Amino acid sequence: MHEWALAEAVISSLSEITRKKGLRKIKGAYILLGEMQNIDRKVFRFAVRELTKNKKPFDGFTLNIKNEKTTLKCRSCGNEWTFSFSSKMPEDYLEAIHFIPEVSHVYIKCPKCGSRDFEIVKGRGVWIKSVKGVR
Amino acid sequence: MHEWALAEAVISSLSEITRKKGLRKIKGAYILLGEMQNIDRKVFRFAVRELTKNKKPFDGFTLNIKNEKTTLKCRSCGNEWTFSFSSKMPEDYLEAIHFIPEVSHVYIKCPKCGSRDFEIVKGRGVWIKSVKGVR
Amino acid sequence: MDPRPSLIDKRVKNVRRVIAVAAGKGGVGKSSVASMLALELSKRGYKVGLMDLDFYGPSAHVILGARGIQPSEDKGIVPPEVSGIKFMSIVYYAGDSPCPIRGIDVSNSIIELLTITRWGDLDFLVLDMPPGFGDSTLDVIRLLKKTEFVVVYTPSKVVIETVEKLVKMLKENKVSILGLVENMKTRGSDSAKRELKDFGIPFLGSIWLDKGFENSTGSPEKLLKTHFIKDIRSIIPKLKARKVR
Amino acid sequence: MDPRPSLIDKRVKNVRRVIAVAAGKGGVGKSSVASMLALELSKRGYKVGLMDLDFYGPSAHVILGARGIQPSEDKGIVPPEVSGIKFMSIVYYAGDSPCPIRGIDVSNSIIELLTITRWGDLDFLVLDMPPGFGDSTLDVIRLLKKTEFVVVYTPSKVVIETVEKLVKMLKENKVSILGLVENMKTRGSDSAKRELKDFGIPFLGSIWLDKGFENSTGSPEKLLKTHFIKDIRSIIPKLKARKVR
Ligand SMILES: Nc1ncnc2c1ncn2[C@@H]1O[C@H](COP(=O)(O)OP(=O)(O)O)[C@@H](O)[C@H]1O
Ligand SMILES: Nc1ncnc2c1ncn2[C@@H]1O[C@H](COP(=O)(O)OP(=O)(O)O)[C@@H](O)[C@H]1O
Ligand SMILES: [Mg+2]
Ligand SMILES: [Mg+2]
Ligand SMILES: [Mg+2]
Ligand SMILES: [Mg+2]
Ligand code: NI
Ligand code: NI
Ligand SMILES: [Zn+2]
Ligand SMILES: [Zn+2]
16 A cells, blocks of 8 residues: 555645645645556545644645546557556556556557557646645 | 758658648648747748649648747746747857757756756747648 | 655655765666665665666666565555665566666656655665666756765776766756766776866775676675675775765 | 658668667667777778767767767758768767756657758668667657667676667567677676577677777777777678568
């Protein structure tokens, strides 16, 4: 369960924003979780709850999570396709991608031309889309 | 005058599109010229005229050129700034950037923090924005 | 907004020194020096981490003979130990397969690893840098502000040419440079040393070309008996934190 | 839409062979082999081009002693000649300064250079590849389809590890591999050769460790008198176009 570390990054980042923008309170945040990383939402939410507990600016904080589908684009032939964890891939490949999405280049090829030279256009990992705070 | 080569790339690319899309005629194209490369428009237009002369699909072809201002963004401090050739830079630096815009990293720093780790967000070089053709 | 960079500083909060072994050039012995330095420091009882940042040619696991290990998961990932060294490498995730990725993906991988790796308390975190000064080097400079560089060179024209570029670039970025290490020294040419002196950077010592080194790679016990490690020992006292800017 | 890639194929239309000297690993002698190969081919009367694609550690100009030259402009850029070799390098534009750019910028620079450089008629265009297999290698594979690879290795575990990865990756991309060149051979270890044999790739020959090489770099006349060039001569007949996939 390394989801905790990613939740920590989000909270650390939000705390930084709070400080920099001089916010009194951080009411909520809108987070994208890219499908490629297959982050366990329950664990992620639990970690966020624990990490914000008794932290003044996070009083009443609500987390809005949106799943972001993964789009991959081949640099060789231009083909676009999606990736999801339901794919028939060995468990340990999926595990590796869960930790470092970029190693997908080792395990995934363009279904059209076979090239591994593809771009992870979206749906890679954790992204803070927006933040709601009170000054 | 290496503008000719860039015009050649544009015409080669347009011919490829004509072939691939099965166009009978290519009526016009909308080209962005990034300020960073400081391309001589007159020479560029002249080259395009010469290169399309007596080429059937380019009969009546009109070129629409738009100047694209350069935006640079520092990866270290987030600062965004512009670059233009009117800047007080030695002639040979500007000449080098004219050929390979990326060597700007050798000659330009972030005016705020001094880092050379910046992104060329837009206004780099030649870009085909859109094409008008007849099937 | 990418949330990861904001955590990276905290991840190395309890790491006393971050030392990057770099050259700009490949094949000068960055991985060898980084691995041997980590090994000797660990043997002396320091708490040491080693991170292989060369994603195309990871080598530290080959030199230290680290096979069949994997990080464990605990609120992040905890690096397994090799000869007492907490060791991180992309090989845990890419295996022996080629990882043909572009700079943008290298950058993302490094940021991810730095975000999720829990080093804990360390005296030294040694970074084995890749050749070049692209995404990896720029990210280390940008995200691990406390990094101090050890610059390795060998007495050769093409190497000096590139090493000079790295040093210029580090100085300009106000990055700490601990000093220069000459590797694969043979009798004769001291000219390279003379040329590099102009930079006003401390000279930390030489490592002689060691014909027994290649056959010792893969075995920490053997490595600890090489001439190479003796040369490393005489360099260690000179690694006192000293900012050259 | 980027108009440049569509012109690149045409730029090498009259180039009979494009040979990339690569390794994945740094410091094995890619630049030395590429430069010496270009030099010997040129001396034999072939029309030869040499392009240094290592933007962090460009070396070919140091080896060939190419200083004070610059391309001329004529409907693009025309590479100047060094010992009869049409020579392109980023040093014309970046000078001796470090070029601390990320992969995306390396890629863009290479695409730009390939778009505007007019090689004209050539028998051979030799590409001096950087270490790694990131942006530069991926762009060569993607944009210069007629490229054939010569893979250089030295008899060392860490080198073999990386070279194997490069070979796997090239094979997978159905790129032509002309064969393997062993560099810096010394008496003894043939084990590396044995290990690499499994790949079913032709062995093109060995270049012995040449103690006189370093002092000859910078001077084509001296280079043409080294042991190194003799070894190159025995490799050339084996460079007959042969697709290994
Ligand atoms: N002092 C030395 N004596 C002998 N061989 C060495 C020495 N230092 C490094 N080597 C060898 O040189 C090659 C390159 O070393 P490596 O550490 O992988 O370089 P880099 O990480 O800079 O690419 C390896 O084969 C290594 O065994
Ligand atoms: N056969 C050889 N004999 C002696 N020295 C060599 C030989 N091949 C290469 N070298 C030296 O090895 C170093 C690395 O060579 P270089 O061509 O720059 O490698 P790369 O391009 O793979 O990084 C240089 O100092 C070069 O002079
Ligand atoms: Mg380096
Ligand atoms: Mg290394
Ligand atoms: Mg290579
Ligand atoms: Mg080289
Ligand atoms: Ni996990
Ligand atoms: Ni011009
Ligand atoms: Zn494809
Ligand atoms: Zn800045």
